[in-house]
Amino acid sequence: MPRIAIIGLGLIGGSLGLALKRANVADLEITGYDSEPGVGGRARKAGAIDNDARNIRAACEDAALIVIATPILSVRPVLDEIAPVLGEGAVVTDTASTKREVMRWAEETLPEFVSFVGGHPMAGSERSGVDAADAALFQGRPWAVVPSVRAAEGAVQTVVGMARLAGANPSFIDAAEHDAYAAAVSHLPLVVSTALFSLASSSPSWPDIAALAGSGFRDVTRLASGSPDLALGISRTNKDNLLHWIDRFGEELRRYRNLVENGQQEEALLETFAKAQLDRDTFLLAPPRPPEPAPPSEVSSPGEQFRTFLVGEYVSRRLKQLETMTQARPAEDDELRRKLEGGD
Amino acid sequence: MPRIAIIGLGLIGGSLGLALKRANVADLEITGYDSEPGVGGRARKAGAIDNDARNIRAACEDAALIVIATPILSVRPVLDEIAPVLGEGAVVTDTASTKREVMRWAEETLPEFVSFVGGHPMAGSERSGVDAADAALFQGRPWAVVPSVRAAEGAVQTVVGMARLAGANPSFIDAAEHDAYAAAVSHLPLVVSTALFSLASSSPSWPDIAALAGSGFRDVTRLASGSPDLALGISRTNKDNLLHWIDRFGEELRRYRNLVENGQQEEALLETFAKAQLDRDTFLLAPPRPPEPAPPSEVSSPGEQFRTFLVGEYVSRRLKQLETMTQARPAEDDELRRKLEGGD
Numbered sequence: 165m166p167r168i169a170i171i172g173l174g175l176i177g178g179s180l181g182l183a184l185k186r187a188n189v190a191d192l193e194i195t196g197y198d199s200e201p202g203v204g205g206r207a208r209k210a211g212a213i214d215n216d217a218r219n220i221r222a223a224c225e226d227a228a229l230i231v232i233a234t235p236i237l238s239v240r241p242v243l244d245e246i247a248p249v250l251g252e253g254a255v256v257t258d259t260a261s262t263k264r265e266v267m268r269w270a271e272e273t274l275p276e277f278v279s280f281v282g283g284h285p286m287a288g289s290e291r292s293g294v295d296a297a298d299a300a301l302f303q304g305r306p307w308a309v310v311p312s313v314r315a316a317e318g319a320v321q322t323v324v325g326m327a328r329l330a331g332a333n334p335s336f337i338d339a340a341e342h343d344a345y346a347a348a349v350s351h352l353p354l355v356v357s358t359a360l361f362s363l364a365s366s367s368p369s370w371p372d373i374a375a376l377a378g379s380g381f382r383d384v385t386r387l388a389s390g391s392p393d394l395a396l397g398i399s400r401t402n403k404d405n406l407l408h409w410i411d412r413f414g415e416e417l418r419r420y421r422n423l424v425e426n427g428q429q430e431e432a433l434l435e436t437f438a439k440a441q442l443d444r445d446t447f448l449l450a451p452p453r454p455p456e457p458a459p460p461s462e463v464s465s466p467g468e469q470f471r472t473f474l475v476g477e478y479v480s481r482r483l484k485q486l487e488t489m490t491q492a493r494p495a496e497d498d499e500l501r502r503k504l505e506g507g508d
Numbered sequence: 509m510p511r512i513a514i515i516g517l518g519l520i521g522g523s524l525g526l527a528l529k530r531a532n533v534a535d536l537e538i539t540g541y542d543s544e545p546g547v548g549g550r551a552r553k554a555g556a557i558d559n560d561a562r563n564i565r566a567a568c569e570d571a572a573l574i575v576i577a578t579p580i581l582s583v584r585p586v587l588d589e590i591a592p593v594l595g596e597g598a599v600v601t602d603t604a605s606t607k608r609e610v611m612r613w614a615e616e617t618l619p620e621f622v623s624f625v626g627g628h629p630m631a632g633s634e635r636s637g638v639d640a641a642d643a644a645l646f647q648g649r650p651w652a653v654v655p656s657v658r659a660a661e662g663a664v665q666t667v668v669g670m671a672r673l674a675g676a677n678p679s680f681i682d683a684a685e686h687d688a689y690a691a692a693v694s695h696l697p698l699v700v701s702t703a704l705f706s707l708a709s710s711s712p713s714w715p716d717i718a719a720l721a722g723s724g725f726r727d728v729t730r731l732a733s734g735s736p737d738l739a740l741g742i743s744r745t746n747k748d749n750l751l752h753w754i755d756r757f758g759e760e761l762r763r764y765r766n767l768v769e770n771g772q773q774e775e776a777l778l779e780t781f782a783k784a785q786l787d788r789d790t791f792l793l794a795p796p797r798p799p800e801p802a803p804p805s806e807v808s809s810p811g812e813q814f815r816t817f818l819v820g821e822y823v824s825r826r827l828k829q830l831e832t833m834t835q836a837r838p839a840e841d842d843e844l845r846r847k848l849e850g851g852d
Contacts, residue, residue: 286722290792305722335719345717348708353728355764356704362784363753363760364692371796373689375679378630378649383727384697388788392781399768399777409707410765414758416707420699421754424743433743437736440706444732448634452715 166191168326169227171220171242173198173207175289176259177233178297181212183330186299189470197223198294199234207294221249229255229322231283236260236397243273252277255319257326259283261346261394263310263339265401270312279319282310282339285332286350290389300331307332308346309457310339324457325470335454347405351398352413355406357387358395510535512670513571515564515586517542517551519633520603521577522641525556527674530643533814541567542638543578551638565593573599573666575627580604580741587617596621599663601670603627605690605738607654607683609745614656623663626654626683629676630694634733644675651676652690653801654683668801669814679798691749695742696757699750701731702739 168184170177173196181194196213197220198204204216217223224230224246232242239260250256256278260266263282270280287305289296307327311320327334337345364373364381398406423433512528514521517540525538540557541564542548548560561567568574568590576586583604594600600622604610607626614624631649633640651671655664671678681689708717708725742750767777 286720286724288722288724306720308720337716337720341716342720345713345720348711348717349721349725353704353725355768356700356761357724357728358781358784359760359764360697360700360757361788362780363757365784365787365791367692369689372681372685372798373692374791374796375798376630376650376652376681376686376689377693377791377795378632380630380632380701380731381693381697382792383730384701385788386727387724388784389792390781390785392778392785395781396774396778400771400774403768403771406768407765410761410768413704413707414761414765416703417700417754417758417761420703421751421758424699424747424750424754427744427747430740430744434736434740436706437702437734437739440702440709440732441734441736443709444705444729447709447718447721448726448733451721452718454716454719 166228167193167195167226169217169223169230170194170196170213171198171223171230171232171246172234172238173203173212173294174233175292175294175296175301176285176287177231178207178210178212178294179287179299179301180231180233180259180285180326180330181207182210182297182299183302184326185211187329187470189329195223195227199238203294207297210294210297212294212297220245224254225249226251227254229257229326231326232256232258232260235391235393236262236266236401237393239266240269240273243269247273247275247278250275250278253316254278255315255322256280257283257323259285261350261398262401263308263342263346267310267312267339276314279315280312281315281320281323282308282312283323283327284308284310284342284346285327285330287332288390290386292391302327303331305332306453307334308337308342309334310337310342321457322470329470333453334457336457337454343402344405347402347409351402351406352409354387354390354395354398355410356413357385358390361385361388510572511537511539511570513561513567513574514538514540514557515542515567515574515576515590516578516582517547517556517638518577519636519638519640519645520629520631521575522551522554522556522638523631523643523645524575524577524603524629524670524674525551526554526641526643527646528670529555531673531814533673539567539571543582547638551641554638554641556638556641564589568598569593570595571598573601573670575670576600576602576604579735579737580606580610580745581737583610584613584617587613591617591619591622594619594622597660597663598622599659599666600624601627601667603629605694605742606745607652607686607690611654611656611683620658623659624656625659625664625667626652626656627667627671628652628654628686628690629671629674631676632734634730636735646671647675649676650797651678652681652686653678654681654686665801666814673814677797677800679800681798687746688749691746691753695746695750696753698731698734698739698742699754700757701729702734705729705732 170181194213195215195217196204196207197217207213208216232239234242239258258266266282274280285302285307287301309323324334423429514525538557539559539561540548540551541561551557552560576583583602602610610626618624629646629651631645653667668678767773
């Protein structure tokens, strides 16, 4: 039976497990591992995984698909740890917020007979940990898929199928493009949201200010409740893009400041806010979606597609192992023949 | 029967009507008026008001409580318009986002026998208009109450009671303090949220960027979907405070930029994000709430309290009118007596 391993059972790993279990794919077995004691057991009780592995290598041995859902700075150590136990044809993916470094780490650590396909689900919550896991977390959300150069086509389809099964909208993107765009739409908002909260909350009048905080303040500062590790991971692995967008945002903020300050520019101020309102309403009504990877025509449901590829990868790995054994035999035969024939 | 008039039947006015009708106060009649044709009828059909007044003055004549829920820059013209028809003891309140100018306008326009009590419910939605009205919009949200110097105690209690009936948490605040704090927690977030959206959406790569936008981007940019009139109104009536907070935010952003840029400061970066996370979690778990105005002890439910004050105001107005008539009589009597007595 093909097996999936999820390494890291926080909000993302736990929600992925729940979503995949809910998709009810026949014979799908999910093994989970989390470095924090007790988390694996809670994930199993919550129904996010079938088995709670005793260690990270045990989780990955013989797994057809390995999902690394740890904080970004743990991805490299996890790759180092699991590389020696991965089977031929195994597919490895991740869920980290930046992709260039992750692709480089995978290239440096994984054996050639393993396919790495980077991934980034654009979903989150202000809550974290497996207890906040939600089967619907990825529903309708983008899931960036970044195939490595040498990933097998079947491996890419496996990861696309998994994202689709979880309810997300998968699309292919290049690692450099991903990091540039994610900086604008995810990493800059994280910095801005957190800075907005820390500015207000560091005021001596904070108790009085907070008493006036309504739903708008809560929404705009939501990302300040995210994990500090995420901020550090992004800052280390996507610094150039993040600095670029912080600087551009500083300029945009000065433009707004001038509109507010200059009473002669009321028309320009109205136009600026009206344009943002219109553009955002357009964005909400018809969010731009890149063309989705076409599903193969011969299988019907997303669950079947995913299983077909998962099974396909598993079968092709076994075939390769058999082939290796077959290729080994003639040599043994030669040796045997020589012995039997009594050679030199 | 005491009557409430709601002027402006958008998201706030409409939601207030729905919330008050849902509170089921006996004999409460709500008349509404909106300058946009058709809106009054839609509000009546939605159950937000009982009567759709043919004009603004007809709505306010003989009303015990008038709520001005128009865009902020319309508050002054509305006050000018209704001042001549307000009855003795009428209570006037508003829902505008800034309070210093509104209090000045009320002082300049309203007759002395009317009580003005400023109000600001800290609630909103990215949708607007009466069709987005929601009886639960104010549930658990702060509602700032700013009594004018000469407002009668009963008038203040009427507005507090109305906010409470709508489900909000009313609290008293000074107009200058309100505007300073609201700039930090409401007006700066509006500018930041809008600037963040307009920056991303003005990029030539916007379609690709938008395809990666998840729930975080949506939440943080939500205020960009607000009314441009609100931005202009705030900019005109709270410019000093808004500029102050934009500048402070610019400094805070530079602090974050330095943390991201300088790889030697990883500990400081982690500390900064961890502190924001902790402070925000604390804020969410136990939002600071100023002491609520104590409800009078002799009445039981908020609905009864509100009605008592509303009726009280109505009765006291009638009493004053009677008193005026009574006071007038002696003069007439004197005149009559002099005539009868045949004086000088």
